[in-house]
Amino acid sequence: MKLKYTYLPFILIFIICMIVISLVNNFLMSSQEISVEINNSDNEQKDWFIQKEENNERPTFPTYVDQYIDKYKIFVVGGKDNEIYLTFNCGYEHNNYTMDILDILKEEDVKAAFFVTGGYLRSNTEIIKRMVEEGHIVANHGNTHADLSKLEIQEIKKEIVDFENSYSEVTGLSFDKKYFRPASGIYTEQVLEIAYDLGYTSVFWSLSYMDWEIDNQPGRDAAYSTIMKYYHDGSIFMLHTVSKSNVEALKDVIVELKSNGYIFKTLDEFPNND
Structure with missing residues (x-):
């Protein structure tokens, strides 16, 4: 005792x-x-918005965007040289169009960035592996394509980091291309800050069109004419891989832009990307 x-x-x-x-x-x-x-300091929801300009002039952005470029190093438009940055959003696969797009890019020797969701990663492993093998950038579009403006801080972090984990599981590689695009272009300053703190560059765009509705496609001619009407020096194209119109117009767009003296660059070559 x-x-x-x-x-x-x-x-x-x-x-x-x-x-x-x-x-x-x-x-x-x-x-x-x-x-x-x-x-x-700012948790107000914002939708990405650009004012397109005709005659291949660079678009205008809301005035508050400048402060985000300075604070969080976001990409919105490239330099004033003859350069184009081709990016695609991939939320799900449709009619194997992504493979068709990869075929065109390979044929034309053009590299692109594919912003994919965690669900897309896990459902299309062979496509992801092909993107990596052919030198394209696989970038973070969120694990579940959630509206980040409605999530708490830890949920936003989880949405971003869970994608990284899925990428490593699918490819066997570490995720080192830290480019991020919020789902549907909906964001807050808080989202930009969290992504920046996690080592990401948030990438928006300066040229897009309504190409994402698979049952309401504009067609090849409309897609081609829209892109050729609004492209500009330093364009960041944002296209969707589910679009039949993109598949039909992409090769002609690339060939025409090359003939006009434009060079397709990767996000790794973006001005001041350090």
């Missing part, structure tokens, strides 16, 4: 120490989350 009571103070001290450690950890975690919230 004496031996039993001899150890009792040590047991009590151990229990107290564990409680203190737990309280300290909880305090530190809470403090970290609060500091992130304090840094986010």
